[in-house]
Amino acid sequence: MSEDQKRADLVAKHAATLEQAIDAVHTRKSWSPYKDSPSTKIHGPDKPGAGKAAFEARLNRPFEIELPGMVEWSGEEVSPFTQEPLGITYPLCDPERVIEAAKTSMPAWAKAAPDVRIALCMEMADRLYERNFEMAHSVMHVAGQSYTQSFSGSGPNALDRGIEALAYAAIAMANVAPTAEYHRKFGADQVALEKTYTLVPRGVGLVICCASFPTWNAYPAMFASLAAGNPVVVKPHPIAILPMAIVVETCRATLAEFGFDPNLVTLAADTLAEPVAGRYVDHPDVQIIDFTGSPRYGSYLESTVTGKLLYTETAGVNSVVVESVDNLAESMRAIARASSLFSAQMCTSPQVVYVPGEGINTADGHVSFDEVAAAIVSEIDAIVESPKVAAGIMGAIQGQVSLDVVAEAAAAAEDQGLAILRQSAPYDHPDFPNARTCTPLVIAARSEHKEMYADERFGPVLFIVAAESGDAAAAEATELARTRGTISCYMYSIDEAFIDRWVDVYAQVGANLTINLTGAMWINFAAAYSDYHVTGLNPAGNACLADLSFVASRFRIAQRRRPILQGAA
């Protein structure tokens, strides 16, 4: 089969799914081409074992991948579940050579039609979905996510974010007519011009991934840049390379199979001792930077990068306002679960729960602040009680640094005489006796302890803050969002006037708000196609997953025009 035919077939293969994705981002309904459960009822009996075996076969050996400018091999990943090194080494490459190779790959990719580029990305997504059991184990053992979360959150849920970005890229590129005829009278002359509008990619895209959720932001960034014709260099966190190495391997194989230069997707592995991101960031050929990670490096980029596109998602301090509730236990269970999920190592994990100091109204009458706090602690204890449940929800702690965060918070609370409502402690992981685990620390505080709870603490630390009133709580929560950034805020209230009073304020400070959610859906679950993630209106990041602004600048438009030849008009 000719290369052109293969590509046309690929476009046809993915066309219906792309249409559905475009429909989903317009209607924002629940949709996914994938299943996010690892159940063998869906995937058959063999895949889970094969995926695990594929992961295990990676261990203690070099990750075989051909990359431009390879200099040496290195790797320093340690599993949060075994606390043993994975023993995998990756090629470290010379940035100049990687960028040179990326640039070389670009013209043929830019020449390919947008629908071909999009179909290639969708094919990459499908192949990554096929390898998702391998991916699940890989994410587990670098990030510490539980098996089920790793399977869903770092698999289909993340791929969905990628396909969502492709849908927006398709919309934005389709908005540009490829050609036009222009007819106008100038004086006595009837002028007829033919115009051609060419989509031109911007340049090399750099995708800097975080350690705790490497794939989730990487897919949309990679696919948005690739769809628009830009090559991408993937820069994983040095302690979480494996998932992104698998991604790069899959993308390169897909590109090569359809006759494109695999150097459209390269891997820029580095080490903690010799970080390489800055060399890419500063390189003039790198024109797009997608960054997910620490607020420290993110805000450094935000305050220094000029003349390039920069998309950031860092982190903020997410809050819950509990003004009143229908059912106390159900609401506090929702908060407890969100605070426990992946041991609060998520950008959507709540850190501060504001409760009026005088207590709140419930359907069963008034309850005190202490009773509300006790309900949250009790719901966390209920999770911890069963090691199996705890393991499925909390997973492991990615790095020692998060244990330090918890210890520092506990020490600071004691220093200031704050009540520790729940001590953090390891729980016994049923499958990995050596897992680095830590249940949530819960501290009671008042508004005057703001400097303690208003700093982002990346780990299982929850502050329950006594506010003067429900309105004071919402005022503090929105001010916290505005000044410290937030990705997800939560509110519980049965007073519609209270809700009405505050929703616009939350919007103005760029806080996405979940109201009165209880039950089976995690309150901090954000669904691609339906939920926007990050508003760009507060310090938690400048980019949104995903909207038109996430894609519309990744390509530019160059035009040419000339008279329509007589007879041809």
Add this chain to the structure above:
Amino acid sequence: MSEDQKRADLVAKHAATLEQAIDAVHTRKSWSPYKDSPSTKIHGPDKPGAGKAAFEARLNRPFEIELPGMVEWSGEEVSPFTQEPLGITYPLCDPERVIEAAKTSMPAWAKAAPDVRIALCMEMADRLYERNFEMAHSVMHVAGQSYTQSFSGSGPNALDRGIEALAYAAIAMANVAPTAEYHRKFGADQVALEKTYTLVPRGVGLVICCASFPTWNAYPAMFASLAAGNPVVVKPHPIAILPMAIVVETCRATLAEFGFDPNLVTLAADTLAEPVAGRYVDHPDVQIIDFTGSPRYGSYLESTVTGKLLYTETAGVNSVVVESVDNLAESMRAIARASSLFSAQMCTSPQVVYVPGEGINTADGHVSFDEVAAAIVSEIDAIVESPKVAAGIMGAIQGQVSLDVVAEAAAAAEDQGLAILRQSAPYDHPDFPNARTCTPLVIAARSEHKEMYADERFGPVLFIVAAESGDAAAAEATELARTRGTISCYMYSIDEAFIDRWVDVYAQVGANLTINLTGAMWINFAAAYSDYHVTGLNPAGNACLADLSFVASRFRIAQRRRPILQGAA
């Protein structure tokens, strides 16, 4: 009539035109709701005189406008046609107070529906069109544009750019569903959520205008920001305030009439001695900056502004490649006219004409480099010959600085022994004997004189450069575009293989290319809705008039979600 009803009527009034504008940017056909000729056949017999009288009534008195934070009155405009001060003073305002007032105006504007905001902007455009004879005289006497160009280029053609931006704003905002229902099963639970997506403006927009074409970039920037819910502060060039003061006056009256705070549009006049732009640029509440003007200040902004949206159009070095032509005189006439229009004080004026040193092929046989150059000079002379024609095309020189540019170029050419093919000289303006005029200086050069012709010279200076070949000419032209920036490039060739060989290269360096255009349409005319202006791919600016990327980031999306109440689902 209630305010709501008035606004609804306004939306209805402009709905069909908006639909047509959206259709035009999609089809990129020739379209405008306005007429760009000042003919009394279109506008009736009274408007021209009334407009002139309105302009004259402005002279030698304060421009009465109420603005927040007024401190003192000042004005230093001098007419390029009379070389006399206009004698108009404008209020200079305290930036803190202006920004505070803009912020205060914002919430009610943000709350208005996007279609109301867009309709208000379209109403402003219509009212500016109504005042276009006054605007034409105002632009003439600050910028130096000829009457007809001032009427069209700074009137309907500029308003079209504004409405084009509104069309994109409408498309981008309509892409966001206002609400959605989300239904998904989580485990055994059927979850039903209602979601609300709120468009949130970013913050105060600053629009910095240039002196030679104040309205053209201002309208799209103002309307794009306003449509997305942001207030705008208009910062005119201190020697070209009047047109923008009229714009601000018109916008404020329109806003007030429909019950909005006029401080949504304010004027930040300043003086050459005490420029005020920096105080706005640095203010944290200013979140959007649109800049048109010198490459020096533009690149300063591009290299220092972080954490804000920045849209720039500066200038570049536009080139013509003459590889071969059908009809020598017609092609050279097109180049001569483009080089003469507004005395080359346009961002689309050519500065360098590359011609193979060995000459070119024409339908009438081979002609030498000297013959090509002579044809250009002769076509310029033909314009200069008739003062009436010269006045209509060349207008006046905006400032002494452009005369200095011409004198410096002539001196440098003589220093380096380059042939001056045509000396520049004033021409006698038929209506304004004291007009500051200057016909094009034409210099013959070779590739080795690149440092002379590769610097932008803002004024009537044209270099005709002998290249080694047509391909060498195109190689130089595209390299010039890449390194020095360009907004419009031109090419003449009857060799389709040559054209095919180079169009992609022009696109890659972000050069919009006009090929083989002769006749009544000015080759450097860029039509809103059909021609994209600036690619953002080279140093001539980072923004495009207009595409989705020009508007899609001026608002952000904040969402909220909550369970659908039982019974309501």
